[in-house]
Amino acid sequence: MSSYLNIDHVSITFPTDKGPLNVLDGVDIKVEQGEFISLIGHSGCGKSTVLNIVAGLLQATEGGVLLQEKEVNEPGPDRAVVFQNHSLMPWLTVYDNVRLAVDQVFKKTKTRAERDAWTRHNLELVHMSHALDRKPDEISGGMKQRVGIARALAMEPKVLLMDEPFGALDSLTRTHMQDSLMEIQARLNNTVIMITHDVDEAVLLSDRIVMMTNGPSAKVGEILHVDLERPRDRLALAEDPAYNHYRAEVVKFLHERHVQPDAPASAKADADDDESEGEQDGIRLVS
Amino acid sequence: MSSSLASRKTFNLPWVDRLLNGLSSFEFGPKLQASVKAAVVPVVAILIFLGLWSVGAKQVQTSLGQFPGPAAVWDQTKALWGEHEAARAKEAAFYERLDKRVEKAIAAGKSPERIEKIQSRQYTGPATFIDQIFTSLYTVGAGFLVASLIAIPIGIVCGMNATFYQAMNPIIQLFKPVSPLAWLPLVTMVVSAMYVSDDPMFDKSFLNSAITVTLCCLWPTIINTTVGVAGVSKDLLNVSRVLRLPFLTKTVKIVLPSAVPMIFTGLRLSLGIGWMVLIAAEMLSQNPGLGKFVWDEFQNGSSNSLARIMVAVLVIGFLGFLLDRGMLMLQRAVSWDRNAVVR
Numbered sequence: 001m002s003s004y005l006n007i008d009h010v011s012i013t014f015p016t017d018k019g020p021l022n023v024l025d026g027v028d029i030k031v032e033q034g035e036f037i038s039l040i041g042h043s044g045c046g047k048s049t050v051l052n053i054v055a056g057l058l059q060a061t062e063g064g065v066l067l068q069e070k071e072v073n074e075p076g077p078d079r080a081v082v083f084q085n086h087s088l089m090p091w092l093t094v095y096d097n098v099r100l101a102v103d104q105v106f107k108k109t110k111t112r113a114e115r116d117a118w119t120r121h122n123l124e125l126v127h128m129s130h131a132l133d134r135k136p137d138e139i140s141g142g143m144k145q146r147v148g149i150a151r152a153l154a155m156e157p158k159v160l161l162m163d164e165p166f167g168a169l170d171s172l173t174r175t176h177m178q179d180s181l182m183e184i185q186a187r188l189n190n191t192v193i194m195i196t197h198d199v200d201e202a203v204l205l206s207d208r209i210v211m212m213t214n215g216p217s218a219k220v221g222e223i224l225h226v227d228l229e230r231p232r233d234r235l236a237l238a239e240d241p242a243y244n245h246y247r248a249e250v251v252k253f254l255h256e257r258h259v260q261p262d263a264p265a266s267a268k269a270d271a272d273d274d275e276s277e278g279e280q281d282g283i284r285l286v287s
Numbered sequence: 288m289s290s291s292l293a294s295r296k297t298f299n300l301p302w303v304d305r306l307l308n309g310l311s312s313f314e315f316g317p318k319l320q321a322s323v324k325a326a327v328v329p330v331v332a333i334l335i336f337l338g339l340w341s342v343g344a345k346q347v348q349t350s351l352g353q354f355p356g357p358a359a360v361w362d363q364t365k366a367l368w369g370e371h372e373a374a375r376a377k378e379a380a381f382y383e384r385l386d387k388r389v390e391k392a393i394a395a396g397k398s399p400e401r402i403e404k405i406q407s408r409q410y411t412g413p414a415t416f417i418d419q420i421f422t423s424l425y426t427v428g429a430g431f432l433v434a435s436l437i438a439i440p441i442g443i444v445c446g447m448n449a450t451f452y453q454a455m456n457p458i459i460q461l462f463k464p465v466s467p468l469a470w471l472p473l474v475t476m477v478v479s480a481m482y483v484s485d486d487p488m489f490d491k492s493f494l495n496s497a498i499t500v501t502l503c504c505l506w507p508t509i510i511n512t513t514v515g516v517a518g519v520s521k522d523l524l525n526v527s528r529v530l531r532l533p534f535l536t537k538t539v540k541i542v543l544p545s546a547v548p549m550i551f552t553g554l555r556l557s558l559g560i561g562w563m564v565l566i567a568a569e570m571l572s573q574n575p576g577l578g579k580f581v582w583d584e585f586q587n588g589s590s591n592s593l594a595r596i597m598v599a600v601l602v603i604g605f606l607g608f609l610l611d612r613g614m615l616m617l618q619r620a621v622s623w624d625r626n627a628v629v630r
Contacts, residue, residue, distance in 0.1 A: 057525055075528040087522035091544045091623030100540065104530045135623070155530075 002069055003030035004191060005159055009063035010053055012046075023049050025217035026063070029210055031159070034189045038202040040250060041212030041221075042258070047195045050212075051161050054193060055081050067158060077105045080152035082162040086144040088136040088151075095132040098123060098151045105155045122154040123147070125184055142173035146180070153184070162194040166201070175234070178204060186231055199254070203246045204232060211253045221258060224249055355594035360601070363594040371415040378410045414575045420602060423576035426493055427565045427610075430500025431558050438505045438557070439550060442512025447542065452513060463506040467499045467564040471571050474498045495572035496565060503564040507556035515549025516542055544623065551618035558614055562607045577603055 007029040013022045023046045031037055039047045052058040054065050056075040065072040072079065088097045099119045106115055123129055126146040136144055145165055152160055165181075166174040178201055185192065185205075196202050202209045209224040226246050228237065237243040337357045347354035355363070385408060392402050414422070445452040478494050489497075519542050527537045569578025581599050584592045 055529065057528060074531075075525070076531055077529060079529070081525070081529050083522050083525070085522060087520070087526050089523060089526075089541065089544065091547075101530055104532060104536075 002066070004033040004035075004068060005031040005054070005193075006066040006069075007031070007050065007054060007063075008066060010050070010060045010065065011062040012049060012053065012058065013061045022217045023215055024053075024060075025219055027212075027218070027220055028063075029220060029223075031191060031193065033191055036185060036192045036205055036207045037194070038206040038209045039193065039195045039212060040197070040199070040202050040209055040254070041218065042214050042254065043197075045212045045215045046218040047212060048163055051081070051163050051193060051195055054159065055079050055161050057081075077101070077155040078158045080155040080157035080160055082145075082148050082152045082160070082165045084164040084167050086136070086141075086148040088144055088147055090136050093133050093135055094123065094128060094139070094147050095119060097136070097147055098154050101151045102154050118154060122150040125153065125187075126150045126180065140173070141169050142177055145169065145177060149181070149184075153188070153190075158191065160190045160192045162192065164195050164197065167197060174198075174201070179234070181205065182230075182232065199247055199250045202250060203228075203243060204234060204237065209246075209250060211250065211258075213258055222253055224253075349593065351588055351593055352590045355597050359594040360597045363591055364598050366591070367416040367595065367598060371417040374412050374415045377412055381410045381412075416580060416598075419576050419580045420606070422493075422574065423565060423569065423578070424606070426496050426569070426574060426576055427500055427558075427561050429493075430497040430565070431504050431561045433497070434501040434504030434557060434561070435508055435554060437501075438508035438553070439512055441505075442509045442550070442553070443516050443538070443543070443546075445509065445513040446516025446518075446546065447538075452517075455509075459506060459509055462502075463510070465502075467503050467567055468571070470499050470502050471495065471568055474502070475572060490574070492572045492574040496568040496574040496576070496578075499568040499572075500561045500565050504557040504561040507560065508550070508553040511549045511553025511556070512546060515546030515553075518549070519545045548618070548622045548624040551614070551622060555611060555614040555618065558610055559607065562603075562610055566603060 007027060010024055010027045011022065012024045013020045015021075027046075027050055029037070029050075039050060041047050049058060053060050054072065056065075056072050056079065059073070067078070088094075089100070092100065099115070102110075102115045102119045102122075106118065110118065120129065120132075123132065126149055128143060128146050128150060131139055131143065136147070139147075145168075149162075149165065152162075166177050169177060182205060184190075194205065203226055206226050209226060211221045211224065212218050213221040224246060228240075228242060228246075341356040341358070344354040344356035344359075385405065389402060389405055392405055441455070445455050475491075475495050478491055478498065482489075482491060482494060523541055523545060524537075527541050532540065565576070566578040566581070568574070569576040570582040571578075573579055573582075577599055581596050584595045584599070
């Protein structure tokens with residue numbers, strides 16, 4: 001009996017000027033259909049690399065990814081990605097950004113009118129119907145990320161991959177977005193893998209939290225089952241002992257057992273070598 | 288206080304002082320103040336320039352008389368316009384006479400060949416200054432258009448294919464700094480050897496100038512298009528990979544729109560260079576445009592020549608400015624990047 005998505009003993013090594021750098025070492029995660037998984041770990045541990053391998057944007061050196069028992073080798077709309085910096089085309093309107101994806105994915109299976117309706121439906125889902133004709137420049141960061149999510153959802157992916165989707169947002173907007181995402185998740189029951197730095201976000205949203213050890217040669221350190229009733233309400237949970245227990249577990253993992261290495265010189269050198277995520281994670285660290 | 292401030296600002300132009308004082312006694316918003324300032328400052332600057340020019344010109348004596356001041360240039364502007372109107376009148380009169388002759392020939396029952404021969408006669412008066420302006424615009428337009436049609440595709444391929452870029456880069460860097468005057472003799476010889484036709488569609492002098500303009504217009508467009516295409520955000524390319532966009536769709540929907548601001552920067556630079564190159568090319572290739580006008584006036588050496596050349600200088604500058612503004616407006620209309628430099 002194999003799982004829906006099987007990240008099977010994935011290792012990846014990047015060639016660098018100072019010799020090969022082993023970023024992931026035997027990362028093994030099984031995901032069931034409809035599950036919400038968070039990947040959490042310190043900066044530079046290779047979380048984004050895992051996501052990029054699942055997306056097919058990077059190729060694993062060893063091991064591989066199986067989706068419904070088929071190997072994943074290249075990117076495709078069945079594994080839609082929500083990028084951290086939204087990645088909307090600045091010259092297209094909100095509607096056209098989503099429509100571009102809809103047209104590409106459903107050009108043979110849906111008529112023009114159906115594609116139009118589907119585009120509008122997905123933007124409705126993220127509460128962006130009021131801004132169809134605006135350009136990305138003209139809307140806020142939270143709204144851009146909503147459009148990015150709508151675009152990913154519109155591809156009807158088997159797995160939705162989110163790379164720190166709310167990392168660039170202020171904390172109030174982030175709260176709104178998390179609530180929206182839970183609401184959408186309750187309706188659609190997607191299979192989601194989300195990368196996050198935020199412990200509360202991980203506990204609030206996930207069914208399981210995958211905690212990764214520090215790189216290089218990062219592995220899956222622990223997997224935490226979050227057994228909280230859905231729908232989850234952040235206010236009620238704030239006082240909930242179970243919630244606080246889960247939260248403490250993650251914090252202990254990150255800050256007791258796997259503290260970010262204290263030697264900044266070597267950590268910095270490693271981060272520089274980490275081609276896939278060194279820079280953006282470095283920026284997050286400072287903030 | 289406000290008066291002394293204003294006069295310091297306006298270099299003793301009493302009417303401006305009075306205007307500003309009058310305005311400042313009213314309540315008016317900073318916006319209006321700013322727009323008045325925006326209107327007044329350039330006018331003042333131009334007046335100062337004209338004053339300095341006028342004074343400076345009187346100090347310079349040449350073998351063709353005194354260097355022309357603003358007044359002499361204005362007189363020659365009117366004279367050139369007058370010559371143009373006179374030439375137009377002469378041309379109209381010529382065709383009127385021709386029509387009459389044709390009518391007479393028909394009435395006299397001449398053979399159709401003979402009538403056709405009369406009809407085919409063209410007015411062959413000398414090109415006026417205004418005609419020369421249009422010749423120049425036409426030539427630079429043709430050269431620029433051909434250059435753009437060549438440069439944009441090359442730039443796109445360079446930007447998308449690192450190997451092709453490595454191959455092209457030394458060639459681009461080598462030819463980019465070459466002056467048009469170095470190209471012109473080669474172009475002239477090649478055109479006169481290759482473009483042999485009994486019924487030429489274009490004058491050789493036109494081709495020489497236009498091709499020289501093309502050769503100089505290519506490089507900024509190629510380089511900027513390359514930079515624009517190569518600089519497409521990696522995230523956007525990842526989106527296109529996730530969507531599995533075919534190569535052509537990716538190019539049209541993602542790469543090109545994202546490079547448009549840079550392409551237009553290149554086109555603007557090219558057109559600016561092309562306009563400068565054209566004048567030099569026309570001087571030497573005797574294409575009947577503004578460059579030839581300047582050269583002819585210089586060779587002519589009458590007492591009005593310098594003033595007439597000065598008219599051409601101002602017209603060249605003004606048209607260059609208009610061409611640049613036109614490109615800028617086009618760039619603004621098609622560009623999505625609000626932050627692009629639009630000056």
